[in-house]
Amino acid sequence: MQNRVSLALLPALITLFTIAAFGQTAPSPRPATRVNGKPNMTGLWQALGTADWDIQDHASQAGPFYQLGAIGAEPPGQSIVDGNEIPYLPEALAQKKKNYANRYQEDPVIKCYMPGVPRATYVPFPFEIIQSQKDILIAYEFASTNRVINMGKPEEAVTDTWMGTSNGRWEGDTLVVDVTGFNGMAWFDRAGNFASDSLQVVERYSMLDANTLKYEATITDPKTFSRPWKISLPLYRHREEHARLLEFKCVEYVEQLIYGPLLYQPGKKK
């Protein structure tokens, strides 16, 4: 009898033994496609394309530094704006044109400032989504920018910020994020497309397949645009083994640019 019981227990014991011996160090299994009843968006993502140069249709052109030749040139690209048109109010359109003319001086991203939303999504750097059972973190490689999407009771922005205040909710399998509380200082691209501090961005993230996200954002800003408009683009999962978010702290790369002109230069009058 005793023998029979112990034999019957054997598989369970072996399992427990295995867990005890290896459970702590065994690698986690591949990420599930769904987690907690929602599509699992955890992972490293990146946009392809040239939206960061210009979210509208654009032909290629020479870059600002002839020394960089082909690698410094602006690549061509197609619009991520639905219908390609951005409905600027007249004054805002004039400002956009001014921004474009001065884009290689005034684009805030040149200075390693946070890119804002939606631009952080399609600057040419990856970002990581960490999707918990509740809140969702997005960590962007560019300038170590990050934001946490509050999935609980919506909270009003307590102050204006570069990345805004993100309140999210699930609509079926789509993650909808309402972003407000912007400081109005970020641009949409290197071409000088911009908005004011009354900007509202409603983002929609949905899985096209296990390795592709569809990203859509509706842009509303009555101070800048005559009507809401929309962008959409796919985001691709980094599938390289052990791909990870690396460190791109660009502050060091812009100090000469920002602070250089402030330094004392002997013999030079102020």
Add this chain to the structure above:
Amino acid sequence: MSKRIFVLMSALVVAVAAGQTSKSAAVPKTPWGDPDLQGPWTSDDTWGVPFERPANFGTRAFLTEDELKAREKQVEASKQRIEHPSDDQHSPAKRQLDALNSGTPAPEPAPGGRGGGRGASVDAAPVPGQFGEYARRASKQTSQVVDPPNGRIPELTAEGKERQAAMRGRGRGGGSPDSWEQWSIYDRCITRGVAGSIIPVIYGNGLEIVQAPGYVAIRYEMVHDTRIIPLDGRAHLSKDVHTYMGDPVGHFEGNTLVVETTNLNDKMGVGANGGGLPYSEDTILTERFTRMPGNVINYELTVNDPKTYTAPWKVAFPITQEPGYKVFEYACHEGNMSLRNALLANRAEKEKAAEAAGK
């Protein structure tokens, strides 16, 4: 199956079961079974605890009842100063406001309180009142360094001593710096590093943990670093990559998240805001985040850098969850007027001196 093996395995089953129930019952778990460390946390409660232990405490790690009462009074006083600055004639905020109103120069802030620049002392400074962070309860610890048993950073290696000597005289110190490069990495809003991002300072001691299956992410409020810690047992990056925040990999041991960080660069120290003597590129930082019942994580950081220190050493303190405490965007570089103003002031001084010299 022999009786002996059966007995052995039964014992093991009991051990595994007992270990899991006694440890797991009290702390929250994620739906996928990891200990749940999520939410905003702060190291505020250790603010004011000396980094290294004052010599008179010897190997005594905790305050006596009387000493604790004295610290409780200090903690209460800090809280009052910060919550009601205008009520306190002696608060730095009040003094500065008075100075502004009267047009006289504001008194100098306490030395070493801010910056933790290269070469700055890592000892805790008195709490200036104007920034609004304070311990909510008095810590019993006599120091943040808990190992070696005397609570002091171990002796430096010969190389470490050389580097420390070379560092002296550099940094902000006195006078006004000619270039941003003389300011600390923190002053320049680049980062506070792994240790400096959690060691408590006068403000901005918040961090937020978010977990997903296979990952733990930690984002720190001040200078907004995020560490993504994979739990899949992957190898570290190659030796070609050295960065400020390094390459973290982690795993759970019971209710403890163990994070090993390598691939660090040699620009940061284990001190307030990443100050102190910078560690070498060979450094291994091992952190243990132990989820306790209630709103506490016991945090430990072991510094292993044989190039700089003659022995490994350990810092430990609790981090806590507090009602209403949140992590905000800290756009440090974007708003870095302090560095800009200092450089402009330096230029103005130099121009004035040159003018006076008739150049």
